[in-house]
Each structure stands twice: as C-alpha cells, then as structure tokens.
Amino acid sequence: MTLVSCIAVDDEPLALGLVCSFIEKTPFLKLVGRYSSAVEALEAIHSQPIDLIFLDIQMPDLTGIELARVIDKKEGKTPKLIFTTAFNHFALEGYKVDALDYLLKPFNYEEFLRAATKAQAYMELVHRAAAPPSPQAPTEEYLYLKVEYQMYRILYDDILYMEGLKDYVKVHLKNEPKPLLSLTSLKSLEDKLPESKFMRIHRSYIVNLDQINAITKNSIQIQGQTIPVSEQYKEAFSQFLSKWL
Template identity: 60%
Template sequence: MKISCIAVDDEPLALELVCKFIGQTSFLELLGRFDNAIEALQFINSTEVDLIFLDIQMPDLSGMELARIIDGKQGRKKPKIVFTTAYNQFAIEGYKVDALDYLLKPFSYEEFLKATTKAYEFYEKQTLEQAVSLGITTSDFIFLKVEYQLVKVMLSDILYVEAYKDYVKVHLKSKPNPLLSLTSMKNMEELLPANDFLRVHRSYIVNVNHIDAISKNMLQVGDAHLAVSEHYKEGFLKFIEKWMK
C-alpha cells in the first residue's frame, strides 16, 4: 500500500529535509512540494492526496488556516495532516483540526517514521474496513500484512501456516514461495475458521482440505510432512475419527 503525500514549507532547507525523508520511506509517494499554502490548496482541490506534511507559520495563508479549510470541506476524502513546526504552542490547535501528528523542528528520521507509521496504520485499517464492506464474505478470504501492504489471501489457497520467529509463513497452493507476515500463530488460529483449519503443532496450522495422507504422528500436505505434537494430539485424533467416517 502506497500513501500519496505532499510537503508544504516556506523554508527551503526544511522542505528539502521532509522530501528527503519521504524518499527514504518505502510506503510514501511524493506527489508535490510547495513553498506556500495557497499553491498547495490549489493542488489538493484538483488531486487526491492522502497525507500532508505541513508547516504552520507561512506568509499569506498559514498552515493552520489551510488545515481549517481542509477540515471544513464536505463531500470528498480529507487528507490527514502531520504538522511540522518549530513552535510547540500550536499543538492543541493542531489536534482541533484532527491532525494525525505534530513534529517539532528539528526532528530526526526516527521521529518522522513514527509519525508516518501512524498514517500507514490509519489507512491500513481503512482499507480493510472498505474491503469487508464490499459484500464479499470474510469466510472466503483474509487480509495479511506483508511488508507495507495488506495482501488478500483466499482461504482455499492456504495449504498450511508455519511459525517463523516473530512472523508466520503462509504456504499457498498457487505460489512456490510462502508469504511472510508479521503476526503470531495465536492470531492466525483465531483468524482462520476452525471448520477448515487445524492446529497440529505449536509451529503448524493446516488446511484440512489439503491433507493428502495421515499417519499416527504425521500428516502430509503436498510435499510437506508435518509433525503432530502431543499437546495437539487429542484434537488431531478427533479430526481423524471424523475424517475416516
């Protein structure tokens, strides 16, 4: 997922720094850079923008005045705002116009990334909510966070899920390489429907529809042979009884 953004600052060095930080951030896409708020407003009125890095003290039209104009707009998606300023007295006013964050100059890339991560998480949640509202039942698919995007995965395509450090590997029938997602096996177990997915080991969740062979302590899914641990054996044996009827 890419977040489209613009940078607005009347100080050339400050504007250059923000644009440099945007270029270093893989999930941000810079659409424009402006040294005054009036030109920025004209651009926003004609182009859809997700995020604005906005200085507050500027001539003619201040960043706070621009933010109030944006906040008062009706009938179209409003971009989120991250204020960039050398003056901390504007923080309360910034939150009144629903600013996403407030960066106090001079700020580091670490601080910049923390603010932009808030924007990423906001749009990630919004994307997921929109996908669910399309009318496709969530029993058909899940969304997995893979790097900096949400990837739609059909449940029927999942062979098995494997624990991998702080991640999980989701092995798919349609792809030679697994998807690597930053989540836990516990979260995956809660996310996947129990009728089709079975936890057989602390490291494995299998799609029962893709099991090719079963033995006492092992099962085969495609070319993979997966162990069944003692902790999950009771549930596994119940599944075998049901499977063999």
C-alpha cells in the same frame, strides 16, 4: 472513494510545506494537521481519528521511528505510516514498524501519489474486511495478508499450510514454488481463519484441513510435506482424527 484523514510531521519547514501541498492537491487525502515535531504530533494522534501519517525520521527530541513504536502500543485503531527521509538506510527500520511505504527525499508528486494511492488501497481493503456482511452476502473465502508493502487477497482453498518463524509467517500455497512471507504472528492469522477449514496442530503450524493427503496419530502430510502434531494440540487433533477413522 475512501477519504483518508492524514497529518504531516517534519522538523524542516520547507519539507513540511511540500508534503502538505501534495496532500491538499490529492482528492482522496484530507489534511487534518501539520506538525514540526513528533512530540506535537503525538498529542494529536491521541486526540483525534487519523488514518495516515507522513512522517520524517530524523527529528530532535523524538525520531519518527521512536514515534512509530509509541503509536504501535496505542489502544484501539492506530494510524498507518509513510516515512519521508533523506537516508535510505532507514528502510529496514521502517519495515520493522509496519510502515506502508518509504519516500526518499527529494521526491516529486508522482512518487508521493504512488505511495498515497497504496495507502488508500490499503484503507479500502481494511474497511471492506471490517464491514459486517449483509444477510444475503456469502461468507468470505479469502484472507488479506500484508507482504512487504503490498496487501494480498488469498483464497482459503489456495492455502496449504502456514509456518510460524519468530516474527514472520510463511504461507505455503498451491501451485506456488515459494511461500509468501509476512511480518505477522501465527496467532494473529489463527484468529482470522475459519475453524471449519483450518486447524493449529503445532505452535509453528496451521494447516488447511481440506489439503491433508495422509494422517497418522502424530503427524499429517500435505503434498509430501510431513507436519508434526505437538502435545499441546493433540486433544483437538484427536477429535478431528475420529472423523477419518
């Protein structure tokens, strides 16, 4: 069982006490700090390893959203967030700063546990992905992708191509009518994918080389979708093209 170290941040003493009591009764959570302001919490975040923050949004001096933006610029491992707030119109802001979940006050232990369990599952996925494979272990054939508040495990062989759209990436899959939409960058995904199976052929496209149906000097085709090859990637693409000729 992955033990998740966490802190609670809320300027309301009753709300802070409730969250801390919920954390302490949850076996896989370890409470390492409680703070009545985001400014106090910031010092703790920089001085000790923390996996998860239960974070109020409406606070004086520094709001939860503002703290989340500061944390995002922190070097090294950054803690994940679960927002706790009485205002549901902050949900979109929470999504933009990559929060794991959003608890609307007043919430009960069942709702809290559901969000905490989601965080634990996320941490386990991250730990498994970061762990070095044993010499006997087969190479992983899948990608972890965050879609809204869930982590998906996607087989490489199921990916047709990826399409970058500003702050998002569309991942087009076999036998799926709608692509998965993830708040990430194409560069971030490119760094995780094996070069033997995937190639970036355009600033907006990464393709699965095994899924190519047809090919020309300036484009490829995957399941009827024509994808252009931009000038920036033509040299690498030409080397791949020579294997087809």
